[in-house]
Amino acid sequence: xxxxxxxxxxxxxxxxxxxxxxxxxxxxxxxxxxxxxxxxxxxxxxxxxxxxxxxxxxxxxxxxxxxxxxxxxxxxxxxxxxxxxxxxxxxxxxxxxxxxxxxxxxxxxxxxxxxxxxxxxxxxxxxxxxxxxxxxxxxxxxxxxxxxxxxxxxxxxxxxxxxxxxxxxxxxxxxxxxxxxxxxxxxxxxxxxxxxxxxxxxxxxxxxxxxxxxxxxxxxxxxxxxxxxxxxxxxxxxxxxxxxxxxxxxxxxxxxxxxxxxxxxxxxxxxxxxxxxxxxxxxxxxxxxxxxxxxxxxxxxxxxxxxxxxxxxxxxxxxxxxxxxxxxxxxxxxxxxxxxxxxxxxxxxxxxxxxxxxxxxxxxxxxxxxxxxxxxxxxxxxxxxxxxxxxxxxxxxxxxxxxxxxxxxxxxxxxxxxxxxxxxxxxxxxxxxxxxxxxxxxxxxxxxxxxxxxxxxxxxxxxxxxxxxxxxxxxxxxxxxxxxxxxxxxxxxxxxxxxxxxxxxxxxxx
Numbered sequence: 353x354x355x356x357x358x359x360x361x362x363x364x365x366x367x368x369x370x371x372x373x374x375x376x377x378x379x380x381x382x383x384x385x386x387x388x389x390x391x392x393x394x395x396x397x398x399x400x401x402x403x404x405x406x407x408x409x410x411x412x413x414x415x416x417x418x419x420x421x422x423x424x425x426x427x428x429x430x431x432x433x434x435x436x437x438x439x440x441x442x443x444x445x446x447x448x449x450x451x452x453x454x455x456x457x458x459x460x461x462x463x464x465x466x467x468x469x470x471x472x473x474x475x476x477x478x479x480x481x482x483x484x485x486x487x488x489x490x491x492x493x494x495x496x497x498x499x500x501x502x503x504x505x506x507x508x509x510x511x512x513x514x515x516x517x518x519x520x521x522x523x524x525x526x527x528x529x530x531x532x533x534x535x536x537x538x539x540x541x542x543x544x545x546x547x548x549x550x551x552x553x554x555x556x557x558x559x560x561x562x563x564x565x566x567x568x569x570x571x572x573x574x575x576x577x578x579x580x581x582x583x584x585x586x587x588x589x590x591x592x593x594x595x596x597x598x599x600x601x602x603x604x605x606x607x608x609x610x611x612x613x614x615x616x617x618x619x620x621x622x623x624x625x626x627x628x629x630x631x632x633x634x635x636x637x638x639x640x641x642x643x644x645x646x647x648x649x650x651x652x653x654x655x656x657x658x659x660x661x662x663x664x665x666x667x668x669x670x671x672x673x674x675x676x677x678x679x680x681x682x683x684x685x686x687x688x689x690x691x692x693x694x695x696x697x698x699x700x701x702x703x704x705x706x707x708x709x710x711x712x713x714x715x716x717x718x719x720x721x722x723x724x725x726x727x728x729x730x731x732x733x734x735x736x737x738x739x740x741x742x743x744x745x746x747x748x749x750x751x752x753x754x755x756x757x758x759x760x761x762x763x764x765x766x767x768x769x770x771x772x773x774x775x776x777x778x779x780x781x782x783x784x785x786x787x788x789x790x791x792x793x794x795x796x797x798x799x800x801x802x803x804x805x806x807x808x809x810x811x812x813x814x815x816x817x818x819x820x821x822x823x824x825x826x827x828x829x830x831x832x833x834x835x836x837x838x839x840x841x842x843x844x845x846x847x848x849x850x851x852x853x854x855x856x857x858x859x860x861x862x
Contacts, residue, residue: 385544387628387684390536393422393459394483395629395681396432398589400441401461403434403708404670415514417490418708420461421445423453429717430456430761432678434708440488442468444707446475453477459536461589463487463604466521473529481536484606484618485591489518491600492591511603523605535606539617540624548628548684549578551692552635555680556776556797557824561641564826577634585626594619632680642669643676643795643822667700667771671712672795672822675773679752682719683775688749689733693720695752695774697791699765715762715770718755722748746807753782757789764790777801783812787819797824 387395400420419441423431430452433444442464445453454476464472464480465488472480486492491511526533552558553574562570591597597619598610609618675696682694697715722731731748750758753774764770771793772778777800778786786794800810813821 384689385541385547386686387544387681388538388541389427389685390459390481390538391540391625392681392685393424393429393457394481394537395625396420396429396678397422397459397461398483398585398625398629399674399678399681400432400434402585402588402674404668404674405434405436405708405710415490415512416440416465417462417486417488419464419488422459423449424457424459425455428759428761429714432709432714432717436708436710439707440465440468441708442472446471447707448713449475451475457481460488463522465489466518466525469522469525473525473531477531479532479534479536481534483537483589483622484535484601484604484609485589485597485622486600487515487519487604489515491515491603492596511599516603519603519605535609535618537618537621537625539621540628544684545624545627545631548631552631552680555635556799557636557641557676559799560797560824561637565640573637574634577637578630581630581633582627585630586623589626590619590622628684629681632684633677635680636673636677638669638673640827641824642827643672644825644828646821646823671710672773675771676775676795676824678717679773679775682717682752685721686719687721688745690735691720691776693752693774693776695719695756695772697756697760697764698771698773699762699768700771701765701768712771713762715764716756716758716760718759719752720749721755723750744807751779751782753778754785757785766790769793771795777810777813780809780812783816787816791819793820793822795822795824 397420400422401418403420405418416435418435420435421431421433421441421444422429423433423445431445431449433441433448435441436444439447441460442458445458446468449456453472455478457479458472458477458481460480460482462485463482468488469480553571558570558574561573562568586592591600594615598615601607601609601615609615675698679694679696682696683692684694686692686694694717696717698712699715701711701713731745734744735746753772756772769792770790772786772791773795775797777796777798778794779800794816798813801813803810
C-alpha cells in the first residue's frame, strides 16, 4: 500500500553484486556518512530525468513530463533510462529488457502514467518506487485536452481532466496488481549533506580547476554552482507551494502523506536529496573545463573498423559531464573510509532517435567496496600513511571499475564503442582489466597520473594503448590552431595534445 508506512522503509535489500556488504543503515561503522541504496537509486532516477536531450518546440505545452528510471535487481543496476522524443522512460525499459524485468525493482523520478504502468506490471516487476511530486501526466500544466462537456466530472482547479483520468486508471492498476507500488525515499544519513559538500569541493575535478586557474577561489566557484543547480533542480522536482503539493498528493491517492508530521517530513527529505544532487553536480564546474581527448603524435595510426566508424557521431560535453556525475553519485555508497570512487560504463549502439539516451546503453556501474557478502569490520581500514602494511586496505578493496566490469548488465560488443566514466584515474591494477574487456574510451581526471604510492600506483595509465582517453582539463583556447589544448604540466610534449572535438570513435594512436 502507498502511504506513510512505506515512506521511511528501511534499506533491507540484499547487497548488490556490483556493490558491497549488506547494510541496514546508511552509515558505515561510524566512519563516514553514506547514501542508502534507496536514496542512491532515487537520486540516479532524478538525474536521469535531466539527461541532456534536444527539446521540442511543444515541450512547454506538453502535459507528459520527462522521466528518469533506474532498473534494479538484487541491488544491481541493470538499466538507466529516460524519456525521449517518442518513448516514455518506462516504455524504453520495456523495449530493452522485456520479460527480464520480472522480479526487478524500478525507481522512477515521478509516478509513471497508466500506459507505462500496465506494461511494467505485466512484465512482473516486484516493486515500483517513485518520487512523489508532479506525476508523468502532469497535474500542473494547463492544456487544451479538457472536454467542454465534462462539467459534471470536472477535476479540481488547476488539474486537467487527462491527469484525473490517468490517476483513476493508475489507482485501479495498482489495486489489482501484486506489484508493490510505494514511495521508498528515506531520511538522509546524519551529516551526509555536509559531507557531500566538503568532498565535492575537494574532489579531483575541483582540484584540477584550482591548478589550471590559480587566481580562482574554488569555494566561491563551488557555492555559485551549487546555488545555480539547487534553483534549477528545485524548479524541476519540488512542488514549491505546500497547498498545491497537498492537492497533488491527494489526487494521487497519497492522502496519508498530507497528514502532519508526515507531510513536513516528506518535503524535508525531498529537499535534502535535491541539495545533495546539487552539491554533487557543483563538483564538476563546466564553464572553462571539460573532457578533451588526449592524443599521442608519434604513434602510428591503425585502420579503424568500419562498424565503429559508423557510430563516430560525437559525444557532447553535456552528456560526458552528465555521465561522470552519475559516477560521482555512485561513489557515495563506498565503504572506503577515505576515498570514494564511482564508475559507469556505457555502450553506444545504433539508435532510432526515439530513446532519451540517443543510443547509449548501460553496461555496468559500481563503486569501490569490500567483497560481496563480507563483514566490513573484519577488513583493515588503514591507508599508505600507516607503517604496518598488513593492516592496510588496498589488497581487500574491490575497485569501482572492477565491480562495474564484473557485474555488468550486458556484454561488451567489439563493434560498439564502450565508454568508461570513472571519478579517479584508473590504477595499475585496473588497466589490464580495462584493456582486456575492450573498453574503447575512458573519461576521467588524471590528478594521480604517473604517481607511485607504494600499495597503489598509477604508472600504466599513460601507456594504455588502443583506448581513447578524455581527460578533464581546461577548455582549449580558441586561438590555438586545430583545437589542441595547452600542455599539461605533468605530461610529456607528445602526450599533452588534446583534441577540442569530443568525438566517440575507437582510437589507436594513443
